Amino acid sequence: xxxxxxxxxxxxxxxxxxxxxxxxxxxxxxxxxxxxxxxxxxxxxxxxxxxxxxxxxxxxxxxxxxxxxxxxxxxxxxxxxxx
Numbered sequence: 676x677x678x679x680x681x682x683x684x685x686x687x688x689x690x691x692x693x694x695x696x697x698x699x700x701x702x703x704x705x706x707x708x709x710x711x712x713x714x715x716x717x718x719x720x721x722x723x724x725x726x727x728x729x730x731x732x733x734x735x736x737x738x739x740x741x742x743x744x745x746x747x748x749x750x751x752x753x754x755x756x757x758x
Contacts, residue, residue, distance in 0.1 A: 681708045 683704055690698060706717065713720035725733065 679711055681711050683708060 681704075684701060686701070690701070693701070709717045709720050709724075728736070
């Protein structure tokens with residue numbers, strides 16, 4: 676099996692202390708490593724990673740991500756043109 680190198684930046688700060696841009700950059704690096712490790716099936720790899728997190732901790736993480744909020748556009752930002 677061939678060896679593949681993948682860049683992973685060594686963190687000097689915790690993820691909660693970095694800027695949004697740095698967090699996005701690090702997330703893309705981890706996503707790239709996940710893609711390589713899973714031979715392209717990163718969703719299955721991510722499911723396996725989520726399964727090792729205790730259920731109570733996973734619920735808290737998801738609750739803190741505000742995924743339950745549904746935003747419906749009000750249409751005020753770009754009104755339709757009347758011709």
